[in-house]
Amino acid sequence: MKIAVVAPSNTLKREAADRVEAITAARGDCELFIHPQCFLSEGHFAGNDGERLSALREVMADPSVDAVWFARGGYGSNRIAEAAAAGLPGAARSKVFMGYSDTGFLLAAFHKAGLKVAHGPMPQDVVRDGGEAAVNRALDWLIGRDPASLDPQLEQPAMAFNLTVLSTLLGTPLEPDFDGVELLIEEIGEHHYRIDRLMFHVTSSPNIRKVARIRLGRASDIPENDPEFGSDEQAIVADWCGRAGIELGRPADIGHDSGNKVVPFARFPE
């Protein structure tokens, strides 16, 4: 089992890479290849668009690689997602791709292109409190498809996205078909009024209105609204689901934290 790590958004911290390498060495059940592109830095990004795309396409085309694990989020995978999903090498079809947050743009594009993707913890998560558990949860699923890594309430087919990422991929070539899908969403660092605006946008989409249901994960680090918004994220999501005639499902066990569970987009077991 060979897992390749590339960074389509921001630069991976060396400390995080070292700690994840120590975890995989101790497990002894996989070979981890952290692509040197992960440590590049150009402005906001882990290298320029060409460098990030090239590293991603390299591991996608490598038949020895079983899984491609996105190093971290931040911002930038949207800038290369359409090109990354075009003219796919045959070897890409035998792999699974995992990430979340900003790398949701790639999950969407790759899922739409027929590849196997999953929303789940990334190497950079190791630096969080309890981050080793998150990394091991991701590895347990990548290596052994461990059902204990999944949201226990998951009904498939499912998809999971950061809410801002979801809003900004609608109407782009990356937008997948949401028909009948259980849609899990999570957010970080957005004011309640922004969550409300994003929910207005997302639930107004005719494509999103075809989902089986929406389930809200954790919305963390919400800045203070001035004045107080008047309702919390659960009420906001319930309000917009109600207006749009979308079923609101149970809370989802995903978020920008070490408890973040794995959500495979395809039915599981495959």
Add this chain to the structure above:
Amino acid sequence: MKIAVVAPSNTLKREAADRVEAITAARGDCELFIHPQCFLSEGHFAGNDGERLSALREVMADPSVDAVWFARGGYGSNRIAEAAAAGLPGAARSKVFMGYSDTGFLLAAFHKAGLKVAHGPMPQDVVRDGGEAAVNRALDWLIGRDPASLDPQLEQPAMAFNLTVLSTLLGTPLEPDFDGVELLIEEIGEHHYRIDRLMFHVTSSPNIRKVARIRLGRASDIPENDPEFGSDEQAIVADWCGRAGIELGRPADIGHDSGNKVVPFARFPE
């Protein structure tokens, strides 16, 4: 000439209302009616959705009102825009509606419904440095259609939007037809990486790709990007216009400031 002020988003400051009333009294060329709804407060908003919608519909249906002037932005007009534009009273068609920022949701919905709208300064702007000039510019256009109030480079038909508002109205029932339109955009308080993400979203839209050109106004109060993003808002907009095959026009004289010029959506003179 009677101008009615309502607040479809946030509460109007009493100080701003007093100062605008003093300006119109000194001008003596219009009657200003500041609807009491402007001073309501419920959570984030100038009253709940029903109260904001009701005040707006009341002045839309009033045949004695010649212009409806949105008091200020903030957040919330999207929550009532679809209902506000449905089943229009005949009296709405003889009026012009003006605002910008969050009230862009209403500009879009009303323009799509065939009403006359313009992007321009609002009463709350009076509290800005130089805000009296902004208010008088808006009044000069509302009362006399003064061409000096307009962006001097404007080529019509045109539309103008806050970039975040534009992004979150795409794909909703509020989205107008952008075919052949000169599209002016402006932004406030968003990081460069967010402006980049918004431009990715907006320029990926097939509808937006039909514009005659995009012109960037001012992007103000941009928080520091950590790390430095690597390009500024002009370069970001040029990059995404280039990728999308959209012509980039000259800088636009609009923004969240007292220099904000008027942009009528219909051809001018009407």
